[in-house]
Amino acid sequence: MSTLDALPVGSAAVIEALRAGRSLTVRLASLGLVPGERVRVLVNYGTGPVVVAVRGGRVAVGRGQARRILVRPAPEGVDVV
Amino acid sequence: MAQHTGNWPGKTVEVAVGNAALDGCRVRIVDLPGTYSLFAGSPEEQVAREYILAGEADLVLVVLNALNLEQELPFLAEVLALPVPVMVVLTMLDMTRRRGYTVDTSFLEERLGVPVAALDGRRRGSYARVLRRAVAVAEEGSAGAAPRLPSGPLAGLAGSAESGWDPVAAAARVRPWADALLERALVPVPDGRGGPGAATCPVRGDDLEPADRWLTHPVWGLVFLLGVLGATFWLTFNIGIPLQAWMEQTLVVPVATWLERATADAPAWVGALLVDGLLAGAGTVATFAPLLAVFFTLMAVLEDSGYMARAAVVTDRFMHRLRLHGKSFLPLFMGFGCSVPAILGARTIEWGWGRLLTVLLAPVVPCAGRLAVLTYIGGVFFGRGATLVVWSIVGLALLFLVGFGVVLSRFSGRGEQYELVMELPAYRLPDLRATWRLVGRRVGDFLVRAGTLIIAASALVWAAGYLPGGDLETSYIARFGRWLEPVGLWAGLDWRLVVAVLTGLVAKENSVAALGVLYAGFGGATLTETLRATVSPASAVAFMAVVALFVPCVAALATLWRETSGQRLWLAVVVAGMAVSSWAAGFVVYRLALLAGL
Numbered sequence: 001m002s003t004l005d006a007l008p009v010g011s012a013a014v015i016e017a018l019r020a021g022r023s024l025t026v027r028l029a030s031l032g033l034v035p036g037e038r039v040r041v042l043v044n045y046g047t048g049p050v051v052v053a054v055r056g057g058r059v060a061v062g063r064g065q066a067r068r069i070l071v072r073p074a075p076e077g078v079d080v081v
Numbered sequence: 082m083a084q085h086t087g088n089w090p091g092k093t094v095e096v097a098v099g100n101a102a103l104d105g106c107r108v109r110i111v112d113l114p115g116t117y118s119l120f121a122g123s124p125e126e127q128v129a130r131e132y133i134l135a136g137e138a139d140l141v142l143v144v145l146n147a148l149n150l151e152q153e154l155p156f157l158a159e160v161l162a163l164p165v166p167v168m169v170v171l172t173m174l175d176m177t178r179r180r181g182y183t184v185d186t187s188f189l190e191e192r193l194g195v196p197v198a199a200l201d202g203r204r205r206g207s208y209a210r211v212l213r214r215a216v217a218v219a220e221e222g223s224a225g226a227a228p229r230l231p232s233g234p235l236a237g238l239a240g241s242a243e244s245g246w247d248p249v250a251a252a253a254r255v256r257p258w259a260d261a262l263l264e265r266a267l268v269p270v271p272d273g274r275g276g277p278g279a280a281t282c283p284v285r286g287d288d289l290e291p292a293d294r295w296l297t298h299p300v301w302g303l304v305f306l307l308g309v310l311g312a313t314f315w316l317t318f319n320i321g322i323p324l325q326a327w328m329e330q331t332l333v334v335p336v337a338t339w340l341e342r343a344t345a346d347a348p349a350w351v352g353a354l355l356v357d358g359l360l361a362g363a364g365t366v367a368t369f370a371p372l373l374a375v376f377f378t379l380m381a382v383l384e385d386s387g388y389m390a391r392a393a394v395v396t397d398r399f400m401h402r403l404r405l406h407g408k409s410f411l412p413l414f415m416g417f418g419c420s421v422p423a424i425l426g427a428r429t430i431e432w433g434w435g436r437l438l439t440v441l442l443a444p445v446v447p448c449a450g451r452l453a454v455l456t457y458i459g460g461v462f463f464g465r466g467a468t469l470v471v472w473s474i475v476g477l478a479l480l481f482l483v484g485f486g487v488v489l490s491r492f493s494g495r496g497e498q499y500e501l502v503m504e505l506p507a508y509r510l511p512d513l514r515a516t517w518r519l520v521g522r523r524v525g526d527f528l529v530r531a532g533t534l535i536i537a538a539s540a541l542v543w544a545a546g547y548l549p550g551g552d553l554e555t556s557y558i559a560r561f562g563r564w565l566e567p568v569g570l571w572a573g574l575d576w577r578l579v580v581a582v583l584t585g586l587v588a589k590e591n592s593v594a595a596l597g598v599l600y601a602g603f604g605g606a607t608l609t610e611t612l613r614a615t616v617s618p619a620s621a622v623a624f625m626a627v628v629a630l631f632v633p634c635v636a637a638l639a640t641l642w643r644e645t646s647g648q649r650l651w652l653a654v655v656v657a658g659m660a661v662s663s664w665a666a667g668f669v670v671y672r673l674a675l676l677a678g679l
Contacts, residue, residue: 020500023431027502030118032152034256042289043297048398049407049501051297053288056151058505060394062406065500 002073004039005050005066012040013071020068028069031059038074103212111138119159133165140166140219144200147173147184148507150267158259161195168218169197170211176509192265202512290508293391302395309388310414313379317418317449321372328371333364350551357598358543359536366532369590370524372449376418377520384411385511385519390503397501403486406501409439413482416446420637422523423448424644435499438489440644441655444633445482447475450589454628457593461609462621470622477670478629481662485655493651527636538587538635546580546598558583572627572667573620573675582627582663588634619674626670630663632656 007013015037018025028034032055042058043051050066052059061069101108113129133141143160145153160167169189177184190197198214201207295301337356344352383389393407400406412426423443430436447455455474459467545558562569562576562583569579577599584595600611612621633641638656645652 023433024500024502026118027431030116030156031502031504032155033502043293043394045297045299047299048297049394051289051293051394051505054152055155057149058289060390060397060407060501060503060505062397062401062499062501064401065502 002071003067004041004052004061004069004071005044005063007041007044007050007071007073009041009044012038012074014038014074016070016072018069020065024065028061028065032057033059033061033069039071101212103209103216106216108212108216116156118156119163133160133163136165138165140168140215142168142170142215144170144172146506147171147177149504150184151263152504154263154266155255155259157193158262159255161193161262162255162258166219167195168215169193169195171197171199172202173507173509174199175201175203176507189266193262202515292508293505296388296391297394299395299398302391306392306395309383309392313376313383314417316379317372317376321375324371324375325368328368329364332367333360336360336364350547353547353551354540354543358540358547363532363536366528366536366588369450369588370528373418373527374520374524376449377415377422377523378516380411380415380418381516381519381523382511385509385516387506387508390505393501393503394505401499403438403442403483404490404499405435405438405486406499408501408503409435409442412439412443413446416443416448417452418449419527420444420446420448420633421527421640424637424640425526427644434490434493437645437648437651438486440641441489441651442482442486444637444641445478445485445630445655445659447478447629448589448633448637450591450634451585451629453590454585454592455625458612458621458625458628461612462616462618470625474622474625474629477626477666481630481666484662485658489651489655539591542584542587542591542595546595568664571671572664573617573623573671574627574667575616575620578616578620578624582624582631585628585631586634588636589628592628618679619671622674622679623667623671627663627667630659630666632659632663 001016002013004013004015015033015035017035018028018033020028033039033052037054039052039054041050042053043049043060047063049060049062052061099110099112101110111132113132114126116126116129119126119130119133132138141160143157145157157167157169171184171186171189174184186197186199196214196218198211199207200211296305337360340355340360341352344355383392389411393410395407396410397407400409403409408430409427412423412429414423415426416423420443423446424440427436427439427443430439452471452475455471456467459471459474463470542558545561546556548557550556558580559576562580565579566574566576569575574582577596580599581592581595585592596612597608600608600615616624632638633656641652641656642649
């Protein structure tokens with residue numbers, strides 16, 4: 001178990017849980033960031049927002065929020081669900 | 082129809098109603114606020130949801146970006162879950178072709194069970210074709226005949242939209258439908274080429290754009306952003322200011338001459354009111370429009386190209402210091418053009434403290450009107466050093482902006498989360514027609530909102546400077562200025578400069594015109610010569626600081642008033658804060674300038 005902000009670029013993971021308030025949860029969900037969804041890290045410079053590929057799109061998530069997204073690392077090609 | 086329909090920070094944010102005539106049939110189009118979901122709590126999403134549920138529309142058009150179908154179909158699922166007739170409009174189809182895959186509208190139509198039309202904003206007649214199809218669909222009711230999600234996953238939820246709508250539960254109920262819809266509609270083709278009849282999505286379309294490795298980089302991204310902003314300013318002032326001067330010469334001067342001649346037989350005050358009162362105000366507005374048009378065109382191109390989302394990523398870290406996030410950057414930057422669209426631009430930010438704070442801070446950014454005064458005064462007093470002085474004053478104003486942000490955030494907005502969550506759209510060539518429409522609307526906003534106010538207010542200021550005796554030196558405004566002079570003198574401002582600051586309330590760029598009136602009658606010398614002879618450089622730089630930070634103009638105040646309903650106490654705090662801090666800054670700058678021997 002890890003948090004989204006800790007994942008290196010190129011790594012893939014499955015979202016386990018979101019720790020966010022109601023309106024933020026909805027916003028994350030509407031862009032595809034929901035528990036069970038698979039993401040791949042595209043940008044992570046260790047500072048500033050993290051950009052992930054999710055459901056065929058790119059979503060930038062502020063670092064503070066990325067720290068509150070729990071993920072399970074899941075290398076690509078491995079069936080995790 | 083004159084509507085902007087972008088997909089990211091410029092996503093439609095106002096409910097706009099337009100009427101179109103089509104083959105003798107009148108169509109009313111209601112442009113709902115752009116949202117990513119119908120279940121969230123922001124006012125935009127509520128408005129969209131309530132309007133759709135009211136069932137007033139004959140047909141709901143869901144505009145989807147073909148590049149992003151995988152992300153946008155869940156939204157369609159939400160709309161399909163409601164008992165309303167729906168038609169899908171696909172945009173950006175040309176871009177999918179360029180990326181080597183296709184989206185087959187007839188296949189989608191069959192799989193989604195609703196009519197699907199393609200819209201290419203760059204092609205003439207495309208809007209009319211989509212509209213014609215929509216009218217046909219609405220008339221024959223074929224959208225309603227589509228096989229729907231049985232009984233609707235939201236049955237029971239829809240009725241209690243206001244009282245007990247739990248967005249998380251609603252989203253959870255729709256999700257399986259959305260997934261089913263995705264599976265039915267999207268057929269990934271590994272080699273990226275879809276055969277006929279297949280709607281395909283890019284298997285790796287979610288990859289990083291090559292340029293984004295650099296454009297989102299903490300250092301290089303920032304360097305690039307500064308370059309972009311610098312170029313925007315350079316172009317605005319190097320195209321806009323000559324345009325402004327040209328407008329002044331070809332429009333305002335001849336009209337003034339004509340008016341003077343036409344009113345030669347009338348009482349003196351009639352000509353003075355028309356020329357110095359009304360024309361001065363109207364002329365300022367008119368000559369200012371091209372400058373703003375250039376700035377807003379550049380901004381719209383940046384927005385439309387998709388770059389501004391990258392700018393939001395790069396600036397996110399800094400904005401957090403103000404308890405804002407990257408999305409606030411664009412509206413604040415627009416403040417350099419005009420506070421009115423900047424304040425309105427904050428509507429793209431999620432409802433809450435973050436939006437309120439952006440609204441409150443936008444007028445602190447020195448607008449083009451204030452920059453024009455700073456540039457003029459800087460040029461008069463500091464020659465070659467003018468650029469440095471002007472940028473120092475701008476820097477000072479931005480420091481105050483940070484100060485306001487930090488102080489305001491200390492007292493409110495605790496416990497709220499300010500996090501950037503935004504889509505990074507694909508880059509694309511700006512759609513010139515859409516850009517033009519957007520610029521037209523923003524400049525129009527300025528002309529209408531500011532224009533009416535500026536002209537009325539400049540007539541008022543003119544009257545205050547003309548009555549009771551037709552002489553400025555003994556006028557009401559001069560009396561008021563003299564009354565304030567003791568306070569002004571702390572910051573090195575005599576009553577004329579105080580009056581010039583106050584007339585900036587009408588429109589910031591008016592301050593220069595006011596100086597022209599106030600310093601007239603010094604034996605035929607030009608304003609530049611008179612100013613150099615009668616105002617010390619220390620007073621001049623203090624005047625610049627006060628102008629940069631003083632209360633925004635009436636047009637901006639009116640917009641602020643509208644955008645802060647329910648939170649006007651904060652507005653009062655900020656306006657009072659700007660009034661006080663402008664004088665404080667003037668005082669400190671004046672004393673420092675005296676110490677420095679200016």
